[in-house]
Amino acid sequence: MTPAETPAPEPATEPAITAQRVDVVLSGVPIVRQASFEIDLGQTVAVTGNNGSGKTTLIRALLGLVPHRGTVRLFGTELSRFRDWRRIGYVPQRSTILVQQATAREVVASGRLGLRRPLWPAGAADRRAVADALTRVGLADRAQAPFVRLSGGQQQRVLIARALAGEADLMIWDEPLAGVDQATQGVLADVLSDLRRQGTTVVMVLHEPGPFEPLIDRAITLADGRIVADGPFLPAAGGHEVHELPHSHFHETGLEVV
Numbered sequence: 001m002t003p004a005e006t007p008a009p010e011p012a013t014e015p016a017i018t019a020q021r022v023d024v025v026l027s028g029v030p031i032v033r034q035a036s037f038e039i040d041l042g043q044t045v046a047v048t049g050n051n052g053s054g055k056t057t058l059i060r061a062l063l064g065l066v067p068h069r070g071t072v073r074l075f076g077t078e079l080s081r082f083r084d085w086r087r088i089g090y091v092p093q094r095s096t097i098l099v100q101q102a103t104a105r106e107v108v109a110s111g112r113l114g115l116r117r118p119l120w121p122a123g124a125a126d127r128r129a130v131a132d133a134l135t136r137v138g139l140a141d142r143a144q145a146p147f148v149r150l151s152g153g154q155q156q157r158v159l160i161a162r163a164l165a166g167e168a169d170l171m172i173w174d175e176p177l178a179g180v181d182q183a184t185q186g187v188l189a190d191v192l193s194d195l196r197r198q199g200t201t202v203v204m205v206l207h208e209p210g211p212f213e214p215l216i217d218r219a220i221t222l223a224d225g226r227i228v229a230d231g232p233f234l235p236a237a238g239g240h241e242v243h244e245l246p247h248s249h250f251h252e253t254g255l256e257v258v
Contacts, residue, residue: 014076089163
């Protein structure tokens with residue numbers, strides 16, 4: 001092979017998320033302890049563990065929403081220097097939307113703000129993206145309903161539609177199945193399946209996998225703020241293949257891996 005025929009090297013691909021020895025201490029209490037992992041582009045990852053294990057605090061640390069020690073990088077950029085937040089669609093467990101008159105459509109439309117110039121009005125592409133996102137979560141007929149009057153499951157779907165409308169490369173969902181009925185869970189599973197086909201990276205805090213189970217590539221399990229297991233999720237085995245980490249610390253009574 002001549003030099004002219006030598007193929008160009010593939011460009012380096014940074015992980016979607018890199019965490020190195022992340023600690024979170026709130027009000028003097030350690031919540032997350034020495035968390036280290038990488039999440040590759042296109043992975044669907046469940047963050048699991050019992051209540052109070054530090055799951056939600058960990059993902060909030062990854063987004064800079066709580067103070068932390070250690071290193072976090074998003075798409076290869078240090079968290080303190082990361083500015084491209086339109087690439088991330090965050091869906092919290094509880095809504096913080098307090099505007100009484102905001103409709104479902106308006107909430108979803110807010111997900112498009114990072115994709116257009118400041119103060120520019122919404123265009124045809126924005127309107128199509130909002131309508132498509134509402135359709136994907138099964139709420140096209142509730143577009144004009146006040147957000148605060150929707151059920152908890154419907155509100156959850158609206159928040160996921162907002163992230164979908166923003167065309168994020170990385171979705172972070174906190175307990176998307178909590179308090180929603182089986183029909184809504186099925187809708188969200190269809191959305192997650194679509195995201196997997198599109199190559200979107202998805203990280204979810206889950207207590208129970210429910211209909212997401214066959215769609216999960218990997219589970220990171222926490223106990224007492226520490227990552228105690230990290231490995232492929234194996235639905236046929238009813239859980240994930242546990243890779244015990246060297247620094248794992250179990251309670252004397254043992255650990256139930258969820």
